[in-house]
Amino acid sequence: MSAPIAYHPGKQPIPRNAWYVVAFSREITQKPLSRRLLGDKVVLYRTENGQIVALADYCAHRAMPLSAGTVKGDCIQCPYHGLEYDPAGKCANIPSQPQIPRLMKVRSYPTVERWKWVWAWFGEPERADPSLIPDHSEFGMDNTDFWSVDRFVMSIGGSYQLLHENLLDLSHVTFLHAGSFDSGAMASAPQSTQVEGRLISITREVTEVVGAAYGRIFSLEEGIRVRRTLRSRTWVPSLNVVTSTFHFLDEPGRPAAVRHSVFPITPDTATTCHYFVGTAHSYGEPAAGDVLKAQNQVLFDVFLADKTAIEAIQQAYDELGAATPDCSVRADEAALKFRRLLDGMIGEEAGSLAVA
Amino acid sequence: MSAPIAYHPGKQPIPRNAWYVVAFSREITQKPLSRRLLGDKVVLYRTENGQIVALADYCAHRAMPLSAGTVKGDCIQCPYHGLEYDPAGKCANIPSQPQIPRLMKVRSYPTVERWKWVWAWFGEPERADPSLIPDHSEFGMDNTDFWSVDRFVMSIGGSYQLLHENLLDLSHVTFLHAGSFDSGAMASAPQSTQVEGRLISITREVTEVVGAAYGRIFSLEEGIRVRRTLRSRTWVPSLNVVTSTFHFLDEPGRPAAVRHSVFPITPDTATTCHYFVGTAHSYGEPAAGDVLKAQNQVLFDVFLADKTAIEAIQQAYDELGAATPDCSVRADEAALKFRRLLDGMIGEEAGSLAVA
């Protein structure tokens, strides 16, 4: 058997044969956008016909960022000496000569636009099967029984691994977000963990009274009693969905309320990541305008605590390496399964098959 | 004989079996303080009973800084998932389970509160003997014939070695601090050097007329004639005391005036240090309030020249390594002894005994 890969956020390779969200749809226009994704610098643009293009953000000629250039029809033109590239990354024009060298091309990444965001594939292009993207309708997106909204992307100065582990240990809700997402009982509620392929699920159930901040965040009335199931699911390596289902204990006729928080997590570099946030709701009114802005601000501020924690822990790994403290408790069962599944993907991509 | 360790501020190990000042007492409260000391990140707090605690600032669970947490009685609680640690560093509570793994603990550092500051020990705990801390009464602290005051701590972007060498070559006073600490004769006055165990002393004597800035700093009258002994003592590796004794040549009956500047020097990282400043005076009035603030500001501004010099020299070592210029003169005798004593401590801690 191959030796297990030592856990080290920020030092392990990133699985590339997987779909990752790279942007909200609204972010991609004819003004090129440069974004670092899985360590690669990528330029994203929309052609005049509306197609989304993702290319390596280095001109094949002299490595100038194409993102500093201009979209012309389907192509993007390099600002330095004017070479143009088509959506497949092939050079389509060289101003100073008619012939185009065969090697004058840049890498093109497969993309899929789904719901309100864009997924891209950074691995072997022939394996880029769109059916591998988890079902959006199941999360309330593209589902007419729900209203859904794209919220914001937060830049986090820590590995995507640390963010996934954060979302797979719900005990942190009680402490790091005291009062914001629960009423104090979540950490001590029993947690059950399931694994199915690359999907890890954890569930906790509490009966609690909705507090003020918590009620504001979930659009629930302060002071009501609820039985609540909190479920966090991670599709390794790029998506987490947290689902809260509320049963109203004092109102037998009131339908259960469901809220999905859909969190694509995309490595920027090995030690930084993009944290995309969208939500879908079975209850309440669709939010827009200033109401949406205010909701987003509240959520963003609460998530800053996660950002701060993850960045501090990343800094510990960067400084201490293998000596970084990492003593697990029972609530870490899901996080440890995450590491194992990730190790499996990394090992598979490295061609290192486990042999008994 | 083992080869001498090449002198290289910022690259040599730091002796750990020694007491270092880590804070002024007033800095340690129930609000945890994070400070880097000898390269370690340490959280310092005071229990509800007033005891000072120094722990490694990484939670044993997932490396979160405990300094972002909260003091509860004797313990400190991690802000991420709520684990608590007692003053010995042992985990005392895990919210999500009753059992506490044996390895769930963090390092605890011995501390001693003396005069108005806190000393800590970073080496083998069984060797942490408080009687190894130099006698404070001898420096005028805890001595009722003197008044003493804790002034400030300055962060210096250079090795503690460079700061000690600065204080062991008094010729710099005449140039780097022209007019502030002498009247121009110090650099050319003969210097005598003594070594006793880990204590290095240098002495210079001058007869001079007190200038304006110099008089303000020492609370002496401008224009008077003094015979002055300037003595600088370093207890390798963590303390320097500069003592000025003034005899008043035109006032035979006036008692000699003594001022001790007590400078604990504590490595932050290998290339940065904390410069603590306290003074004790046999003459004049105890300073407080705005007078003290103004005194501190004047002193701080003068010390900025040392900070600038040391940071520039550290940068030279960082860039040039072994090629850094280092041609000594006679006034460097004490600095060279400092290097030798430090090498001895480092060699001893590395287990490399010198054999003839």
Next chain:
Amino acid sequence: MSAPIAYHPGKQPIPRNAWYVVAFSREITQKPLSRRLLGDKVVLYRTENGQIVALADYCAHRAMPLSAGTVKGDCIQCPYHGLEYDPAGKCANIPSQPQIPRLMKVRSYPTVERWKWVWAWFGEPERADPSLIPDHSEFGMDNTDFWSVDRFVMSIGGSYQLLHENLLDLSHVTFLHAGSFDSGAMASAPQSTQVEGRLISITREVTEVVGAAYGRIFSLEEGIRVRRTLRSRTWVPSLNVVTSTFHFLDEPGRPAAVRHSVFPITPDTATTCHYFVGTAHSYGEPAAGDVLKAQNQVLFDVFLADKTAIEAIQQAYDELGAATPDCSVRADEAALKFRRLLDGMIGEEAGSLAVA
């Protein structure tokens, strides 16, 4: 034959047996100037007699920057312990003792003041022959038929190699500086390339109508028709001169107008450089005061596009190393010759003679 050195801006050694411009004359006064040149920290000052001195900016005693010190007559005095050095770098005074150790000296660099700038030599001093400096009169400087002006120095966060290559591919003028230096035809005009020793020349010829911004930059009337020869010459490794010669197609009697842009390029570190700019003009009025300031500002702003491009490409090399895209076209002929000549100089200095 020795293996060719792989092209990698920022990683290859810098030729030192060559003259480089280190400052405008006006920059060197009795207030010492610290400048990094070919990786060396150098202090530049003018003695009380007006002589220019260039010394290593590290005191031989304890590596303090001499540039923080004071010029006294011919010497510079270190601010830390007061040692003084003469223009040859020899220590001339130690305040704390009469004897001067033989090794108490710093490196002195040969300098030549020519036209309005200062050249220095960083290699073997015995090879520092001033006649190796290219003829300034030929560029219109020190030539009474022209007026010439020293403009500005721009700091560029990329290798001097990338800046030279920028100036040796005139096709970039049409795109990176669209409208500023040509009317759009330069990129597609045929380019001829010559090499003679360490001098590389390229020439392009266009017939065009002078546009608004272009006319303002060259002090020509908007809308007139010109036949223009654009010539760029690089003396490897430290100088580029771009010469524009305009023939006025609708005014047979008007004499041709010549403008030389003289660009000494001096490595700061391996990945940063100083871009000096001076110009000489056969036509128009000498600029001064606010007119000169305004001209400089316009030129500086246009050059910012080169700075941005070069810094982005340097970043690509820093990140991608040997994987940096570098697929050449025919317009790169001169740039490729530049690389070859530079490799030759580097190889020669490394003592690796090419053997057939």
